[in-house]
Amino acid sequence: MTLKIHGIAASRAARPLWLLEELGVPYEHVSQSYLGGATRTPEFLALNPNGHIPVLEDDGIVVWESMATTLYLARKFGGPLAPGNLAEEAEALRWTFWAVTECEKDALSVLMHRVAMPADRRDHAVADQAEGNLARPLAILDAHLATRPYIAGERFTVVDVNVASVLAWAQPSRKLMEANPKLADWLKRCLDRPAHQKVRQLAKTGR
Structure with a gap:
């Protein structure tokens, strides 16, 4: 399963996106807006019941809260940023x-x-x-x-x-x-x- 980051870059999703770019790790960016009720759909709430971006999906693991996503990524991929x-x-x-x-x-x-x-x-x-x-x-x-x-x-x-x-x-x-x-x-x-x-x-x- 491809590592996914849900959330537009002009949001706190910039944090995991920045870390992934630093690491050079392949990922899929799902450009998920927070406007117009886009994070209140049943599909999105199944990922994050709080209805906020970003959300990280990684091989069956779901992480929300932007700082948690960066700490998770650093722990998983290691390297000089960990x-x-x-x-x-x-x-x-x-x-x-x-x-x-x-x-x-x-x-x-x-x-x-x-x-x-x-x-x-x-x-x-x-x-x-x-x-x-x-x-x-x-x-x-x-x-x-x-x-x-x-x-x-x-x-x-x-x-x-x-x-x-x-x-x-x-x-x-x-x-x-x-x-x-x-x-x-x-x-x-x-x-x-x-x-x-x-x-x-x-x-x-x-x-």
């Missing part, structure tokens, strides 16, 4: 969960209310509040990156995919990037990688 030992796995787990619990909601608010939404719908107060909320967690990661080039150490791994995919939403905030130069440099290096750029181009096509 944790090499228990200490690196601990880094991958703690920073992945940290990105979701401490950063994701506010990073998305920055993206939506600084650049993504039409100008007449943006609420600068919401963006300002989100930037304020992100100041402390981003400073924590900035300090962590002062002693290493990547989150788990000397090389780019799955945790960099996971965290960068969240903090990319906060990149439009010049204030946050200027206050955290180590983080900003790391984030740019992650997002400039060819695999990520390929997924970005895919997102622009609406697939």
Whole structure:
């Protein structure tokens, strides 16, 4: 059975798509939108009863939640993006969960209310509040990156995919990037990688 990723690239499905492109693993991309009730059909709900993308199908195994899909793929295929030992796995787990619990909601608010939404719908107060909320967690990661080039150490791994995919939403905030130069440099290096750029181009096509 072919490995499948359900979800358009302009969504959290970008996370497993990015990882698969990094790994060079063949996969089928099912360009599944979340609009217009497309994830509420009986067929889709049989895959993910929550009605969200992405969903990964792999030889009878179904995984949903975007961060779970990337961690699963890293575990299955190994290679340089997988944790090499228990200490690196601990880094991958703690920073992945940290990105979701401490950063994701506010990073998305920055993206939506600084650049993504039409100008007449943006609420600068919401963006300002989100930037304020992100100041402390981003400073924590900035300090962590002062002693290493990547989150788990000397090389780019799955945790960099996971965290960068969240903090990319906060990149439009010049204030946050200027206050955290180590983080900003790391984030740019992650997002400039060819695999990520390929997924970005895919997102622009609406697939």
